[in-house]
Amino acid sequence: MTNPGCLVTSDLSPPSPARAVEVDRTSPIPLYFQVASRLQELIEQGEIGVGSRIENEVDLAERLGVSRPTTRRAIQYLVERGMLVRKRGVGTQVVHPKVRRPVQLTSLYDDLSAAARYPRTEVLDLRVVPAPAEVAEALQVAPGTPVTWFERLRYANDEPLALMHNAIPTGLLTLDRTELAKHGLYELLRRAGIVPQVATQTIGARAATAAEARVLNEKRGASLLTMTRTAWDATGKALEYGSHLYRASRYSFELNLSAG
Amino acid sequence: MTNPGCLVTSDLSPPSPARAVEVDRTSPIPLYFQVASRLQELIEQGEIGVGSRIENEVDLAERLGVSRPTTRRAIQYLVERGMLVRKRGVGTQVVHPKVRRPVQLTSLYDDLSAAARYPRTEVLDLRVVPAPAEVAEALQVAPGTPVTWFERLRYANDEPLALMHNAIPTGLLTLDRTELAKHGLYELLRRAGIVPQVATQTIGARAATAAEARVLNEKRGASLLTMTRTAWDATGKALEYGSHLYRASRYSFELNLSAG
DNA sequence: ACCCCGGGTTTGTCATGACAAAGTATTGAC
DNA sequence: GTCAATACTTTGTCATGACAAACCCGGGGT
Numbered sequence: 001m002t003n004p005g006c007l008v009t010s011d012l013s014p015p016s017p018a019r020a021v022e023v024d025r026t027s028p029i030p031l032y033f034q035v036a037s038r039l040q041e042l043i044e045q046g047e048i049g050v051g052s053r054i055e056n057e058v059d060l061a062e063r064l065g066v067s068r069p070t071t072r073r074a075i076q077y078l079v080e081r082g083m084l085v086r087k088r089g090v091g092t093q094v095v096h097p098k099v100r101r102p103v104q105l106t107s108l109y110d111d112l113s114a115a116a117r118y119p120r121t122e123v124l125d126l127r128v129v130p131a132p133a134e135v136a137e138a139l140q141v142a143p144g145t146p147v148t149w150f151e152r153l154r155y156a157n158d159e160p161l162a163l164m165h166n167a168i169p170t171g172l173l174t175l176d177r178t179e180l181a182k183h184g185l186y187e188l189l190r191r192a193g194i195v196p197q198v199a200t201q202t203i204g205a206r207a208a209t210a211a212e213a214r215v216l217n218e219k220r221g222a223s224l225l226t227m228t229r230t231a232w233d234a235t236g237k238a239l240e241y242g243s244h245l246y247r248a249s250r251y252s253f254e255l256n257l258s259a260g
Numbered sequence: 261m262t263n264p265g266c267l268v269t270s271d272l273s274p275p276s277p278a279r280a281v282e283v284d285r286t287s288p289i290p291l292y293f294q295v296a297s298r299l300q301e302l303i304e305q306g307e308i309g310v311g312s313r314i315e316n317e318v319d320l321a322e323r324l325g326v327s328r329p330t331t332r333r334a335i336q337y338l339v340e341r342g343m344l345v346r347k348r349g350v351g352t353q354v355v356h357p358k359v360r361r362p363v364q365l366t367s368l369y370d371d372l373s374a375a376a377r378y379p380r381t382e383v384l385d386l387r388v389v390p391a392p393a394e395v396a397e398a399l400q401v402a403p404g405t406p407v408t409w410f411e412r413l414r415y416a417n418d419e420p421l422a423l424m425h426n427a428i429p430t431g432l433l434t435l436d437r438t439e440l441a442k443h444g445l446y447e448l449l450r451r452a453g454i455v456p457q458v459a460t461q462t463i464g465a466r467a468a469t470a471a472e473a474r475v476l477n478e479k480r481g482a483s484l485l486t487m488t489r490t491a492w493d494a495t496g497k498a499l500e501y502g503s504h505l506y507r508a509s510r511y512s513f514e515l516n517l518s519a520g
Numbered sequence: 521a522c523c524c525c526g527g528g529t530t531t532g533t534c535a536t537g538a539c540a541a542a543g544t545a546t547t548g549a550c
Numbered sequence: 551g552t553c554a555a556t557a558c559t560t561t562g563t564c565a566t567g568a569c570a571a572a573c574c575c576g577g578g579g580t
Contacts, residue, residue, distance in 0.1 A: 056530055067564060068567095086530090087531080096497075200517075203463055234355065236355045237356075248464055253462065253464070254460065257459045258457060290534090346562095352561085523578105530573080531573095540564100544558080546555105547557085
């Protein structure tokens with residue numbers, strides 16, 4: 001049943017070339033990660049066809065010259081990322097590419113800049129104010145504590161798209177208008193070594209007020225998407241509160257959910 | 261440094277009672293899961309204070325009478341769920357409760373029943389039709405393939421809340437109106453052993469048409485939240501396509517995102 | 521023809537032992 | 551007193567070995 005030099009035991013895909021599949025024990029990169037990367041590469045390049053079965057753990061481990069736990073961990077890593085599915089007594093299969101688990105916090109960072117929609121940001125306001133009740137609760141500080149508050153208008157393709165209000169704790173990061181106009185907030189945070197780990201968002205909708213409609217170039221009463229978000233780092237420290245308005249005619253949220 | 265009978269080595273929280281912390285080796289429940297559940301319980305009950313450090317792996321393993329890999333796996337399980345944070349050379353800490361990774365793939369009905377909002381469902385339509393282009397693409401079948409199509413109106417507290425259109429592949433499950441009126445779609449799927457694993461959703465907003473407004477008891481032009489979703493099982497088979505309308509005045513989406 | 525049972529395959533769980541790497545605290549020299 | 555080197559603690563990685571549980575398939579009995 002073993003098939004030396006070939007990672008797959010499939011009768012669907014043609015036999016893979018007998019490439020060298022080996023690990024580098026002098027590398028500081030963990031063995032399990034080397035194995036996982038190699039497998040992922042093969043899958044993404046389509047060398048292991050969708051639906052075909054991977055070689056079983058024991059044989060794979062022996063052939064690569066690593067222990068079974070290491071192999072297991074590599075496979076587990078890809079299972080958690082949604083690339084593989086395992087069934088006891090059956091084997092490990094490559095799942096359909098549609099079912100890949102996505103990164104979830106990155107999808108909503110600066111979705112525009114990634115989509116080549118020529119984003120532009122106008123900073124309408126930027127100052128330090130005492131936190132209003134809602135902001136204070138979200139950021140877990142006492143009401144009235146100074147926070148950095150700013151308001152931005154984001155364009156895409158030279159059309160207004162979103163009106164964004166944000167608050168961050170003072171001391172976390174000092175922002176200036178030109179930086180804020182040139183980069184997304186999350187990019188600036190990351191650059192300062194601040195890594196948002198978890199966020200809760202609430203997405204709703206309502207009609208635009210006259211003032212909002214004017215700024216966003218919509219008619220009064222037009223549908224707007226509302227989004228409020230609070231982000232925390234790994235230790236639970238609140239990093240950011242945001243209350244945003246999007247033109248429903250030009251924007252929608254796309255989410256990828258996964259169970260488990 | 262060890263503190264027998266007490267899971268925490270914290271100088272912040274009062275010493276926990278010396279409760280029996282043991283595992284049941286006769287149980288079919290895996291040991292690592294027993295340990296993880298026990299830890300989770302202690303954390304959720306606040307017996308292990310936020311920010312305090314857990315006893316280290318080696319000692320904990322010895323005291324529970326299990327091996328270190330088993331203990332590690334239990335802790336890892338909670339780390340992946342966002343309850344614990346580990347740092348090499350430091351230890352394992354309990355993170356702020358706000359930073360908990362939630363279950364993400366739930367249905368509206370589940371949400372409502374959990375919130376005790378007295379959900380009720382009216383089945384407006386249920387039949388097998390040839391798949392229109394949009395549905396066919398989402399479910400990955402040829403256009404015109406028969407699919408089960410149904411339309412439901414969901415109430416909460418005796419008020420209309422959402423108008424839901426769904427399509428599922430025929431052969432997956434035979435639905436009947438009374439079952440569909442009594443239970444959520446996802447509950448029926450689960451009961452048939454069908455487990456949605458991944459889903460993509462698009463959330464937007466638009467104004468209600470006259471017909472939609474009438475059904476949902478809104479004024480014409482009122483803001484509605486739109487949500488379209490496709491769900492797949494672990495092997496990448498499409499399970500469900502849904503196109504839903506929610507009254508923005510009564511409903512919003514709450515999401516929990518996490519990086520990693 | 522159908523059903524049950526057993527053997528083979530494959531993943532799931534667990535123990536033991538060992539060393540490496542990172543972070544913290546202590547100690548020593550200047 | 552301050553700074554750097556060292557020791558210690560704690561998690562990270564990896565190997566080996568063993569048994570259990572679930573699944574698939576084919577053979578034999580009814």
